[in-house]
Amino acid sequence: MPDFNDLTLLPFCVGLTLLGLIGSWAAWRRRGVAAGTRGVAWSLLPVSLYLTGLLELVWDVVRSAANWVTHLIFSPTVWSGVALFGVSVVLYVVSGMAKSRRGDTVKAPRAEKKPASPAGELTATGPAPASAAPAKAAKPAKGSKAKQQESSEFDEIEDILKRHGIN
Structure with missing residues (x-):
């Protein structure tokens, strides 16, 4: 130009x-x-x-943009850089998909086993069968208000499940 x-x-x-x-x-x-x-x-x-004096600035911007585009289109070095960028994006996406499929997440330490819970309470392995214990749930000994509230919520859930015929 x-x-x-x-x-x-x-x-x-x-x-x-x-x-x-x-x-x-x-x-x-x-x-x-x-x-x-x-x-x-x-x-x-x-x-x-x-x-x-802005016309000179506009002229320089247009000339620089045209040189950049010309260099981008006709330079094998630039195209190899674009290809490497594309490969890196593909590898990043593939690694994320492989991580989610394989489960390469950091595993938390196993929790200690607790004694069996009263009937109707949810445990790590699922709810205990309601027919295994008396109808009334035992009150937790020296329990805090949070445990009592949690127990009452599970009792409500258990009642709903019983009404629908799910034990």
Whole structure:
């Protein structure tokens, strides 16, 4: 791409502005004030960019982006980097799938076995059969309020299960 040149861009910007103003005048007559005013606003941009020095900045950005795209498309080194990135993403996804299938999670230490619980209470192996103990559940000895509340919740669940014929 050619370099930025002040002498060639000033007449170009002035020409763009004049063409835009002519088009804005035509739009004003055909479509009304709003279209004409909008055209004047767009027409003044090339000269304002040139006078503020932003046109050189825009030119440099466009030139750098074009060089980057050209380098990206035609460079085997860049394409090998893109391929390696893709391989790393695929390997990461595959490792996550293998971990979830195999169960490579850190296993918690086994809990100590507790004595058998009264009928109707849930245990680690499931609820104890309701027919194995008397209908009334034994009160926990010296239990806290949390244990009593937990026991009452399990009693409610047991009653619901019995009503539905599930023991």
